[in-house]
Amino acid sequence: MLDEVYAALHADSRRLAMMGARAVIDVVIGRAVGDQGNFSKGLDALEKGDLIGKRDRKIIAAAIDAGSAAMHRGHQPTVDDLNVVIDIVERMIQAEILEAKAKELAATTPPRKRV
Numbered sequence: 001m002l003d004e005v006y007a008a009l010h011a012d013s014r015r016l017a018m019m020g021a022r023a024v025i026d027v028v029i030g031r032a033v034g035d036q037g038n039f040s041k042g043l044d045a046l047e048k049g050d051l052i053g054k055r056d057r058k059i060i061a062a063a064i065d066a067g068s069a070a071m072h073r074g075h076q077p078t079v080d081d082l083n084v085v086i087d088i089v090e091r092m093i094q095a096e097i098l099e100a101k102a103k104e105l106a107a108t109t110p111p112r113k114r115v
Contacts, residue, residue: 001027002093009086014077015070021085022067025060028092039064063088 005020026039033045043061046052052060063085069075077085 002089005086005089009082014079014082015075018067018070018075018077018082018085021082021089022064022071024089025064025067025092028089028096032096059088060092 001020001024005017005024008014008017008020026042029036029039029042029046032051033042033049036042036045039061043052043057046060047054047057066075066077066081066085070077
């Protein structure tokens with residue numbers, strides 16, 4: 001899905017890229033906490049599960065609203081606004097990947113010797 005968002009971005013299909021970015025956020029939330037029924041409840045579950053803080057919630061909510069505006073209100077985002085949303089999406093995906101990599105790292109790191 002992200003490849004298709006990038007394709008829309010490079011084709012200057014900004015509304016389509018914004019809608020796709022919103023869909024990617026939905027997928028990331030769903031993988032983390034399951035389908036909660038709507039974005040607000042999904043963000044609640046992420047926050048309750050200590051997967052995001054209040055600050056991250058506001059950042060992600062801004063991206064969701066921008067995607068909703070493109071989808072439901074005919075909003076044509078600027079290139080800069082779209083790039084911000086793409087940065088937010090990539091940050092969410094990076095956090096998901098880094099969490100898994102950090103677990104692998106912790107498992108392969110020898111424990112500290114007690115003296």
